[in-house]
Amino acid sequence: MAEMFYEDDADLSVIQGRKVAIIGYGSQGHAHALNLRDSGVQVVVGLRDGSSSAAKAKAEGLTVLSVADAVKQSDVVMILAPDQVQRGLYESEIQPNLKSGDALFFAHGFNIRFGYITAPEGVDVAMVAPKGPGHLVRREYVDGRGVPVLVAVEVDASGKAWDLAISYAAAIGGLRAGGIKTTFTEETETDLFGEQAVLCGGTSQLVMYGFEVLTEAGYQPEVAYFECLHELKLIVDLMIEGGIAKQRWSISDTAEFGDYVSGPRVIDPHVKENMKTILAEIKDGTFAKHFIDDQDAGAPEFKALRDKGAQHPIEKTGKELRGLMSWIKDTDSDYTEGSAA
Ligand code: NDP
Ligand code: MG
Ligand code: MG
Numbered sequence: 001m002a003e004m005f006y007e008d009d010a011d012l013s014v015i016q017g018r019k020v021a022i023i024g025y026g027s028q029g030h031a032h033a034l035n036l037r038d039s040g041v042q043v044v045v046g047l048r049d050g051s052s053s054a055a056k057a058k059a060e061g062l063t064v065l066s067v068a069d070a071v072k073q074s075d076v077v078m079i080l081a082p083d084q085v086q087r088g089l090y091e092s093e094i095q096p097n098l099k100s101g102d103a104l105f106f107a108h109g110f111n112i113r114f115g116y117i118t119a120p121e122g123v124d125v126a127m128v129a130p131k132g133p134g135h136l137v138r139r140e141y142v143d144g145r146g147v148p149v150l151v152a153v154e155v156d157a158s159g160k161a162w163d164l165a166i167s168y169a170a171a172i173g174g175l176r177a178g179g180i181k182t183t184f185t186e187e188t189e190t191d192l193f194g195e196q197a198v199l200c201g202g203t204s205q206l207v208m209y210g211f212e213v214l215t216e217a218g219y220q221p222e223v224a225y226f227e228c229l230h231e232l233k234l235i236v237d238l239m240i241e242g243g244i245a246k247q248r249w250s251i252s253d254t255a256e257f258g259d260y261v262s263g264p265r266v267i268d269p270h271v272k273e274n275m276k277t278i279l280a281e282i283k284d285g286t287f288a289k290h291f292i293d294d295q296d297a298g299a300p301e302f303k304a305l306r307d308k309g310a311q312h313p314i315e316k317t318g319k320e321l322r323g324l325m326s327w328i329k330d331t332d333s334d335y336t337e338g339s340a341a
Contacts, residue, residue: 005151005179010170012039014163018103021046021074023067023089024081025053027134028107032078032172033062035141039171046070046077046093067093076164078105078128084295087116098123100157103164108191109184112154114288124161125154128169128179129187141173149174150182192282197275204309206266207232211314221317229318 015036022033023046030053037043037060045057046067054064071077071094079086079094090111098104100122107129111117119125130137132147140147149169153161169179195201210228215221238247248256281287294301322328 003181005166005169005175005181007170007175010166010175011163012167012170014160014167015076015171016040016042016167018042018076018164019044019074020076020078020168021065021070023047023070023077023079023094025051025057025064026080026082028130028137029053029080029134030056030060031130031134031137031141032080032107033057034060034138035172036168037062038141039173041171044070044073068097071097075099075101076103076105076168078107078168079111080107083108083110084292086111087292090117095120103158103161105165105168106184109152109154109188110192110288112184113188114285114292116288116292119155122157123155124157124164125184126161126165126168127152127154127184127187128165128172128174129191130172130174137172137174140177144176146173146176148177149179150187151179152182152184152187154184189279189282192287193275193279196282196287197278203232208312208314215313221313222321225314225317225321229314230321 016039019042020036021044022029022036025033025045025047029045033043033045044063044065045054046069047054047057047064048067051064057064065073067089077094077098079090081089094104098120100120102122103124103126104119106112106125106127109127109129112125112127127150129150129152130147131150132140137147149172151165151169151174153165156162158164166175166179169175207229211221211224214224214228235247235251238250242249248259251259278287291302322330
């Protein structure tokens with residue numbers, strides 16, 4: 001069983017005694033900054049010149065500084081800009097302003113794990129990674145709950161990095177749900193694998209193939225959309241509540257029998273072999289290099305793939321149908337401009 005941390009394990013006064021710079025005010029950034037502030041922690045937000053996020057942070061009464069000034073004025077720096085910009089931002093604005101005794105925090109281990117960022121001597125390096133999107137991290141905190149977090153320490157220069165990381169995790173509400181002790185390596189590799197093989201890549205492709213097979217066979221796209229995309233949430237909710245067993249208990253015997261006999265034919269052992277290849281390419285850095293090289297070149301491949309995804313016929317059908325389902329809330333509509341999840 002993994003080692004877990006709960007609120008009783010944390011001393012909130014540790015983080016309350018520090019000054020935290022939150023770099024970036026997007027999905028995670030706004031949630032960390034606001035939850036820390038509401039937990040009695042001194043927070044400043046570091047943003048680039050002309051940042052479109054600055055107004056939102058100021059509207060919350062937060063102090064917004066340049067990234068360099070935020071780092072200078074703080075002794076804990078949480079980097080919550082997108083993974084692909086962290087290395088450049090670190091080299092130009094963050095690293096030159098770090099001093100011995102500071103702590104560098106992350107919500108994902110990518111840049112440390114793949115060597116894009118190396119902290120100077122005397123600086124603690126830790127991670128508090130919520131296992132959910134930032135908007136949920138904030139909403140749960142406000143409602144008196146929390147999103148579970150992974151907690152790791154890569155460099156314990158002060159000898160007190162764990163106390164600090166656990167205190168930070170409590171202050172953003174994560175220990176109300178529970179923190180799992182992990183390492184940067186485990187968090188990074190499993191996070192990338194999960195999103196590529198199952199949660200995002202695997203699921204998106206499964207849904208699109210299902211939709212394609214039905215519509216190419218002449219069935220109505222609206223019906224195909226419900227069967228292959230919309231009902232997925234109902235099934236996943238059952239899995240979250242009671243595992244695959246509860247999902248199978250709730251569905252009809254017809255569906256359950258079909259699950260057993262057809263599931264392993266769709267997702268055949270070949271798929272498991274493909275997943276192992278994906279994992280190997282994550283571990284040896286091939287995926288990280290592919291992503292960062294493309295980003296450094298202005299993201300031509302990323303943008304082309306994003307455009308292609310948006311053209312899939314399932315998106316047009318879905319847009320029309322969701323317009324008829326007034327109970328489906330779509331409040332975070334920034335995604336049409338391509339904001340990452
Ligand atoms: P976002 O894409 O939401 O971050 C956007 C913020 O970063 C904005 O405030 C933006 O400011 C700022 N930013 C973008 N580019 C730059 C730049 N070049 N220089 C300075 N600031 C910049 O990030 P996420 O919250 O999605 O991710 C942050 C970290 O959290 C990542 O390490 C990610 O892996 C991790 N994480 C994310 C989760 C999520 O649900 N999103 C879940 C768990 C971990 P501007 O307005 O100026 O563009
Ligand atoms: Mg991720
Ligand atoms: Mg059905």
